[in-house]
Amino acid sequence: MTTPRIRFLLVAALAAVLTITGTPIPTSAAVPQVAQQWASLMHHSLTPSAAYVRVRTTLAAQRASLRTQSARVSKGREAHTAAQAELTTAVAADAAARTSYAVAREGLTSARNRLTLVSQQRPRSGVVVAGAKGAVTAAVQSASTRSVQARKTAVALKAAQSSARTATVTLDRVVAAYQRLTTAIRTNQQRLIALDKSAEFAGQAAAISRDVVTDVRTRFTVADTTTVNGITVHKSVAFTFRRMLADAKADGIVLSGGGFRTKQQQIKLRKVNGCPDVWTAPASSCRVPTAIPGRSLHELGLAIDISSEGRTIGRDSAAFRWLAANAGRYGFVNLPSEAWHWSITGG
Template identity: 45%
Template sequence: MPAQAAAADDAAATVAASAGTSWAETMRRKFDLETYTARLTTQLPALRTTAAARGADEAAALKAETDAQAVMDKAVATERTMYARHAGAKNAAKLAKKALVAAKKQKPASKTRVAKATAAVKKADDLVKSRAVIARTSTATLTLTRTRHAAAAKKLAAATTAHDTAVKTVAYAEKRIASWPKDRAALAAQATELSEAVVTQARVKYSTTQVYGVTVNRVVAFSFQRMIDDAAKAGVKLSGGGFRTREQQIALRKSNGCPDVWTAPSSSCRVPTAIPGRSLHEVGLAIDMTSGGSTINTRKSAAFKWMAANAGKYGFVNLPSEPWHWSITGS
């Protein structure tokens, strides 16, 4: 075989070999995203309530910070005024002391004048002392208001962060919920696109497992189990017949009266039955669905109606001529 042809065959085999894994992973992502979106949808009212509450907390914190700022500004102004008055008292005391010195030097000496000047000095010194106390008190008050404002500002920052986080959480949830239909369609389309390659892979190599007693290809096992579980939650009991060996397919062809096991078309049998080697049952990718122990052989049944409405979510498509037959390609 030419090297280029061999390389092309190897590439095709690699694509086919990865198809089953990709299909299964795509379906798992779809289910996980569906579950996550449903949870967000349930949580959204509470998330909105939380965002509103955090908004109210932020508004209250802003008011408290604004009030604390106003008190602090007033304390700053008061301190400035008190220290200005203290400075004025100190200047007045200096002038009183100069007046006392002048009174003592004045001739003729006057005890009365000196006594008045001495009294004025004492009064001025007392005023300096009292205003110094008031000034120090204003400083202490300002320090306290600054501490309270810092605490209020810290609470406001925390409230703002909490509100912003809550708002972003709501926005994310709303965006995620809104994008779900588009994401779901994209993942479903991706799985559909892979389905033929999955069949190609299975024709070469596959493995099976059991899901509630039904033998299926491992690629579809998770999706099939999810479908059975969800149907049960909806009150519809589903089961079916999945994998068949080549021998079982030959025996079924014979029992269904096919004119020739190997060449007669499926439609020529009493019950449509694929030629051995062509049935997806032989690779575990098709299931003949049953409900309550009976084959789903009519489209009027509750089980078929549920399947028709929901099976596509799990990657299964009906063969139009057989209400019971579902596979990942519809064949």
């Protein structure tokens, strides 16, 4: 049997050795390895890789460029349509002017022929010759006018043809650029899907969640908890829980609630909730389902009773709908019988 004096000397010697070797004396149990693995998997699930971020950034820029390019395509099509309409009008006007000029020239030829004919007739009629000369003068004027008009429409046609060619080339160019950008976006979307390992990591975390509970339960101390937005949880779930609260808030859903509670608090809660027997009655026998002390995930900081807008959430609340759609990404699962209860196992 050791005396108190000997025990004191042994403790002092051990402390001296630890001080010399630099080995710290643990003040709490270390977070279990399985819990650390779960936390690491969820961290990787919620933290995209550098390659993923690069592709996502590039994709965002490409989508912005696509909107600009789409506007250019629309503008190019409008210009092309207008140029084609202008060309159609110019072609018709040129054809009409050419026809009109040809008719005028034929009329001038006829008028000159008639003047020659009446000038050679005997007896010669001055009146008839004068009339023929007037007809020639009028035909010359008409042919001249229509010639000028034909030249104008020819110039307009060349301009319309040039505009149409330019519009066609421009449209082809912007459409080709749009198609190249669309192809690049499709490629980067596929790359982004391939780089997204979030579901894979979250699935691996879910697969070991029950092992986390088992491992944590065997060595849990209050020192293994931390506070996130006023809610006490196990350190292993702190990062993902904080992210979930922040992302919910970004979507307009403010979440709060209660996480860790001691066994004494669980006992008190069992009594308050009218459980027939604190230690043996099943949770379902209480007025509000409450786990038997020693079995609740709240006692490990691995479960949270979620509230929003000052009330415990129900299945008809916006907060529950958000959680139902998103909580799985953060490693939290709902206990079907309690809309407010979320944990890493759903238990």
